[in-house]
Structure formats: structure tokens, C-alpha cells
Amino acid sequence: MMQTKNIISFLNELQQHNNRDWLKQNDSQYKNALSDFAVLVNELIVRIASFDESIGSPDARDCIFRIHRDVRFSANKDPYKTHFGAYIARGGRKSIYAGYYLHFQPASSFAGGGIYMPEPHILKAIRTEIYYNAEAFKAIIDSSQFKKYFNGIYGERLKTCPKGFDKDFRDVALLTYKDYAVVCQLSDREVLSDDIINRITQIYKAQHSFNAYLNAAISNA
Numbered sequence: 697m698m699q700t701k702n703i704i705s706f707l708n709e710l711q712q713h714n715n716r717d718w719l720k721q722n723d724s725q726y727k728n729a730l731s732d733f734a735v736l737v738n739e740l741i742v743r744i745a746s747f748d749e750s751i752g753s754p755d756a757r758d759c760i761f762r763i764h765r766d767v768r769f770s771a772n773k774d775p776y777k778t779h780f781g782a783y784i785a786r787g788g789r790k791s792i793y794a795g796y797y798l799h800f801q802p803a804s805s806f807a808g809g810g811i812y813m814p815e816p817h818i819l820k821a822i823r824t825e826i827y828y829n830a831e832a833f834k835a836i837i838d839s840s841q842f843k844k845y846f847n848g849i850y851g852e853r854l855k856t857c858p859k860g861f862d863k864d865f866r867d868v869a870l871l872t873y874k875d876y877a878v879v880c881q882l883s884d885r886e887v888l889s890d891d892i893i894n895r896i897t898q899i900y901k902a903q904h905s906f907n908a909y910l911n912a913a914i915s916n917a
Contacts (some may be wrong), residue, residue, distance in 0.1 A: 699732040700800070700887050706779050707778055708802050714774040726763075730780070733800065734760060736893065737782045743897045744784055748904050750911060751786055751795065757836070759787030783906040793874055794876070794910035796900045807899045811910055812879035817917050822873045823858060824871030825900070825913035836905045838860060845902045876910055878903060 706729035709722070719726060737756035744751055759782040768775045778801060785795025797809040811822065826833050836842060837849065854872040857863035861871055880899045886892060 700892055702732050703729045703780060703800055704802055704884065704887060705729075707780065707800065710776060711778045711802065714776055714778065716775055719757060719776065730760075730763075733780045733782070736756075737784065737798065739893055740796070740798065740896060740900070741784055743893075744900055747901055748829045748907070750793070750908070751784055754784065754786070754788045756782065761789055768858070776836050778802075783809070785809075793914055794907040796903065796907070797877075798896065800887060803884060804886070805882040806879050807896045808846070808877060808879040809900075810849075810875070810906060811879045811905060812851070814875070818862070818914055819874070821917035822876055822910055822913045823861065825909070825916070826867070826870050827861055827865060833870065833909055834867070836909055839905075841902045842906065845880040845899050846850060846878040848878075849873050849875075850877045850879045878906060 706722075706725050707768065709725075710719070713719075713722075715882035731824070734756040737759055741751065741754060741756070741759070744775050745753070761777075761781045761783070763776050763777060764778070765772075765777055767775065780800045782798045783789040783795050784798070787793065792815070794811050795809050799806050811818065814822070819868075837846075852874045854874065856872075857865070857868050858871055861868070865871070872888075882892075882895070886895055889895070
């Protein structure tokens with residue numbers, strides 16, 4: 697049984713006491729919650745690798761993001777994120793490849809992934825692949841399995857056709873995304889359930905073809 701209760705409990709308290717003194721006084725609670733999250737991430741790595749060998753064999757430590765916020769250019773000076781996040785992909789959280797993201801946050805948890813804020817050459821490679829192979833991409837995102845979990849592609853879009861592409865391209869709308877990412881919301885009830893690991897695994901299985909398409913494009917970047 698995954699100890700997600702400890703994770704959500706800690707994050708709930710952190711939301712109320714987002715300061716260094718509190719975290720220092722509750723360091724053991726933080727470490728226990730982080731350890732539970734790492735156990736879950738490591739289990740997910742094993743499960744994902746069973747249907748997507750491209751992720752390799754990362755460890756949870758390679759995939760989990762730091763809880764510390766970079767506040768140098770932010771009006772919000774809270775020192776800590778109020779969520780735990782992990783990116784499972786070849787190379788871990790710093791990977792350039794499409795992967796599987798997990799986000800635990802009270803009332804705002806989700807599973808998903810793909811590519812978020814890609815480098816310009818990566819984004820161009822994905823758009824180029826879609827330009828020349830749109831039918832295969834549409835078959836993935838229009839499939840019943842994909843739509844069961846994802847409400848389309850997540851993120852901001854350009855208002856016009858990106859530079860370097862034909863604005864009269866029939867599927868030009870598919871080229872306007874700035875990110876090629878997907879999100880499936882998870883309720884607190886789901887996160888705290890005994891079945892959460894299976895729920896997330898099914899979401900990632902539905903995402904596999906989407907990631908594979910993106911990674912084929914990225915390999916040509």
C-alpha cells in the first residue's frame with residue numbers, strides 16, 4: 697500500500713507554514729513524505745519500463761524535482777513549492793525527451809507528461825514531424841483510449857501559424873502549440889486510495905503512443 701496519506705498531509709501543512717523555520721522543525725516529516733513519494737516513483741519507473749523501454753532505468757532521485765523555489769525573479773517569496781513533482785524519462789527530470797510527469801498537490805494533483813517548454817529546436821522538430829505526418833498524430837490524440845484520460849493537448853498556443861510552415865496547411869492548428877503536453881487530473885480521494893498506483897499506470901499507458909510519436913520527432917532534432 698502506497699503511503700500517499702503522509703505525502704498529502706505534509707503538503708497540506710506546508711501550504712499553511714511555508715517558511716524555513718517550520719520546515720527545519722519538521723524535517724523528519726518532510727523526509728518521510730519525500731521517501732514515500734520516492735517509493736511510489738520507483739514503482740512507477742518499473743511499471744512504465746514494462747511498456748516503454750525508452751525511459752531506461754532512472755532512479756527516483758534522478759526524477760524528483762527539488763522542493764526549493766527559485767525566488768530571485770518572483771514576487772512570491774515563499775521558499776518552497778507546495779507540491780511534489782517527478783518527471784520519468786530517459787535521463788530523469790532534466791531529459792529533453794517526452795516523459796511521464798507526476799504532480800501531487802492537495803486539491804491539484806495530476807498525472808500526464810509529454811513535452812513542456814521545449815527548446816526551440818525540439819519544438820521545431822515536433823512541428824515538422826506533425827506537418828509531414830499529421831494523420832498518425834491525429835490517430836493518437838483522437839483515439840478513445842487517449843480521450844478517456846486526456847482532454848486534448850495542454851498549454852498555450854500561438855495565434856497564428858508558426859514561422860517556417862505553410863499557413864494553408866490543413867492541420868495548421870496542430871502546429872500552434874507551444875507545449876505538447878497532456879494532463880489528467882487526480883482528486884485527493886484518488887490520490888489517497890489504495891488503487892492510486894494502478895490508476896496512474898493506466899494513465900501512462902494511454903499516453904505511451906503520444907510520447908513515442910514525440911520522441912521519434914525529437915530523435916531527428
